[in-house]
Amino acid sequence: MASRPIIEITHLSKIYRNDEVETIALDDISFNIDKGEFVAIMGPSGSGKSTLMHILGALDKPNSGTYILDGENVENLSEDELADIRNRKIGFVFQAFNLLPRTTALANVMLPMAYGGVEKEKREEIARKYLEMVGLGNRMDYTSNQLSGGQQQRVAIARSLVMNPSILLADEPTGNIASAQADEIMSIFQQLNEEGHTIVMITHEPDIAEHAKRIIHIKDGKIISDSDGHKQKRIKSKK
Amino acid sequence: MDYLEIVNEAVGTLAINKMRTGLAILGIVIGIASVIALISLGQATQQEIQNQIQSLGANLLTVSPGSLNKGAVQTGAGGAQTLTLADAQAIATSPQITDIQNVSPEYSRRAQVITGKTNTNTQVVGATSAYAPVHEISIASGTFITQSDVDGMRKVAVVGPQVVSDLFSSNPDPIGKSIRVNNVSLMIIGVTVSKGGTGFMNQDDIVYVPLSTAQKELFGTDYLSSIALEAKSPDLMIDAENQIGYLLLARHKLKDPSQADFTIFSQQDILNTATSATATFTTLLSGIAAISLLVGGIGIMNIMLVTVTERTREIGLRKALGAKKRTIIIQFLTESIILTFIGGLVGMGLGIVISLVISHVASVPFVISPNAVLLAIGVSAGIGILFGWYPARRASNLQPIEALRYE
Numbered sequence: 001m002a003s004r005p006i007i008e009i010t011h012l013s014k015i016y017r018n019d020e021v022e023t024i025a026l027d028d029i030s031f032n033i034d035k036g037e038f039v040a041i042m043g044p045s046g047s048g049k050s051t052l053m054h055i056l057g058a059l060d061k062p063n064s065g066t067y068i069l070d071g072e073n074v075e076n077l078s079e080d081e082l083a084d085i086r087n088r089k090i091g092f093v094f095q096a097f098n099l100l101p102r103t104t105a106l107a108n109v110m111l112p113m114a115y116g117g118v119e120k121e122k123r124e125e126i127a128r129k130y131l132e133m134v135g136l137g138n139r140m141d142y143t144s145n146q147l148s149g150g151q152q153q154r155v156a157i158a159r160s161l162v163m164n165p166s167i168l169l170a171d172e173p174t175g176n177i178a179s180a181q182a183d184e185i186m187s188i189f190q191q192l193n194e195e196g197h198t199i200v201m202i203t204h205e206p207d208i209a210e211h212a213k214r215i216i217h218i219k220d221g222k223i224i225s226d227s228d229g230h231k232q233k234r235i236k237s238k239k
Numbered sequence: 240m241d242y243l244e245i246v247n248e249a250v251g252t253l254a255i256n257k258m259r260t261g262l263a264i265l266g267i268v269i270g271i272a273s274v275i276a277l278i279s280l281g282q283a284t285q286q287e288i289q290n291q292i293q294s295l296g297a298n299l300l301t302v303s304p305g306s307l308n309k310g311a312v313q314t315g316a317g318g319a320q321t322l323t324l325a326d327a328q329a330i331a332t333s334p335q336i337t338d339i340q341n342v343s344p345e346y347s348r349r350a351q352v353i354t355g356k357t358n359t360n361t362q363v364v365g366a367t368s369a370y371a372p373v374h375e376i377s378i379a380s381g382t383f384i385t386q387s388d389v390d391g392m393r394k395v396a397v398v399g400p401q402v403v404s405d406l407f408s409s410n411p412d413p414i415g416k417s418i419r420v421n422n423v424s425l426m427i428i429g430v431t432v433s434k435g436g437t438g439f440m441n442q443d444d445i446v447y448v449p450l451s452t453a454q455k456e457l458f459g460t461d462y463l464s465s466i467a468l469e470a471k472s473p474d475l476m477i478d479a480e481n482q483i484g485y486l487l488l489a490r491h492k493l494k495d496p497s498q499a500d501f502t503i504f505s506q507q508d509i510l511n512t513a514t515s516a517t518a519t520f521t522t523l524l525s526g527i528a529a530i531s532l533l534v535g536g537i538g539i540m541n542i543m544l545v546t547v548t549e550r551t552r553e554i555g556l557r558k559a560l561g562a563k564k565r566t567i568i569i570q571f572l573t574e575s576i577i578l579t580f581i582g583g584l585v586g587m588g589l590g591i592v593i594s595l596v597i598s599h600v601a602s603v604p605f606v607i608s609p610n611a612v613l614l615a616i617g618v619s620a621g622i623g624i625l626f627g628w629y630p631a632r633r634a635s636n637l638q639p640i641e642a643l644r645y646e
Contacts (some may be wrong), residue, residue: 087561112561
């Protein structure tokens with residue numbers, strides 16, 4: 001492929017030092033993710049997948065190795081520059097949804113645009129568009145605590161999309177919701193992926209990971225398998 | 240994010256927890272209210288004292304016997320006996336003294352004043368006709384002491400309205416009635432107009448008698464307790480003071496001012512003393528009030544720290560979504576400034592109400608200086624910045640991963 005991968009990870013290591021004890025969370029790993037991929041990163045707890053997700057999300061820095069996100073080297077960036085990268089290039093979907101409490105779905109979805117300096121007049125229009133896309137057009141004025149887990153996660157997905165990021169980074173996106181609703185979330189991800197969005201999903205559940213096109217297994221900070229040879233589990237779109 | 244949005248969001252956040260917001264504001268409200276109330280009370284007292292002292296007579300110089308180096312300012316009877324009527328006449332007639340227009344020799348002492356049934360203890364002042372213009376005394380009915388009353392050593396008296404109400408409560412027109420002072424019967428020939436004032440400055444609780452009558456008939460003395468003089472204009476006060484000083488030194492055969500057996504003080508001196516005393520008092524009270532403001536500020540800081548801890552996850556999320564350090568600082572500072580600003584406004588209103596009540600109850604003038612109000616608003620916003628800074632900083636320094644994990 002001629003175009004550059006959207007994520008380039010080269011010899012990346014992360015070591016936590018706590019008093020005398022050194023914990024190697026990521027041990028010299030390298031991989032690329034191309035534009036338009038839907039990748040699941042799998043592994044048991046303690047495997048280093050959360051650390052990897054933090055680094056991919058520009059929330060944490062590696063000790064060594066390089067991470068190039070959409071052509072920008074994330075190394076040596078200041079805290080505020082990292083905040084800017086997160087705002088423009090990464091759409092987060094968290095396990096615990098992390099919506100602002102007692103705030104409407106619409107206001108939650110508009111928040112990243114406020115930080116990103118999107119013109120005030122355009123914010124609401126964009127937020128409405130994405131809320132409709134995730135099927136919450138009729139619940140925009142509900143506050144987050146009036147919504148079910150699945151609905152909250154859909155608000156979070158809408159929020160992750162408004163800045164038109166390079167990647168969508170989902171951390172156990174179905175961990176806190178009932179399985180029926182989990183299918184809905186996976187269906188939205190697959191649909192987004194078909195539309196060209198690059199999605200990286202961290203999970204420890206194999207049947208969730210199967211919804212992705214490619215699965216990277218990590219254990220003890222190392223990649224133990226990287227395959228796109230499996231059969232993607234498709235959910236029929238309700239539309 | 241423009242400032243209006245930040246303020247809107249801060250107001251929304253504060254409105255969510257109304258009880259806590261109210262309690263946090265309360266400290267500032269009490270602080271600002273007490274500062275404003277005490278400053279305005281201090282200023283009202285100051286103005287009241289100034290009014291009273293001014294009402295004693297403008298351009299007034301007073302010569303008292305005794306000197307400052309012997310102790311305090313001499314007042315009333317029983318002071319040193321160094322001033323005589325001859326001194327007063329010399330001041331009035333000397334060609335060297337050009338800046339004085341009225342000379343009022345006085346002898347005053349407290350005495351028991353008796354009518355048939357009642358009696359009162361009051362100030363008895365031996366005066367000449369010059370007393371009324373110098374002290375700005377007006378007559379409500381009858382006449383004041385005249386020169387012929389003094390020359391004839393007549394047994395007459397002019398009384399203040401307080402004396403009238405004390406002695407003749409049933410009869411508001413006492414002219415022609417008689418009162419007894421030290422077994423001498425005096426006929427009332429006039430009543431003065433009320434000038435107000437309280438305590439030792441109450442000019443309505445005075446009995447005026449001719450100076451000669453006071454000296455010879457009532458108290459048996461040749462001396463004066465003071466000489467009051469009226470300068471021709473306020474600008475001439477210092478000149479007049481010097482002229483009189485040199486004349487009296489010469490008359491008393493004293494070589495230099497340090498030996499002076501008399502003291503000259505002007506109305507301005509008294510005013511300055513009283514003003515500086517009340518100013519000190521006001522400063523002291525405001526200082527105490529400022530402490531309560533400080534306590535209020537610490538309350539704000541406490542609440543903001545709790546808020547930061549409580550909203551750790553929210554801060555983490557905001558940072559993950561792209562909020563910069565500065566944005567977080569501004570968000571939390573705005574909240575604390577809004578808290579203290581509202582507290583300042585409410586406190587200002589409360590302070591003004593308290594001042595109004597005090598001015599009614601204590602019958603002092605109602606004074607609110609714009610400076611005090613500006614100060615209060617400025618200080619409350621300043622407290623918001625000062626005590627909001629640390630919690631805001633702490634919020635901005637939270638690491639997003641740690642903050643997101645926080646339970």
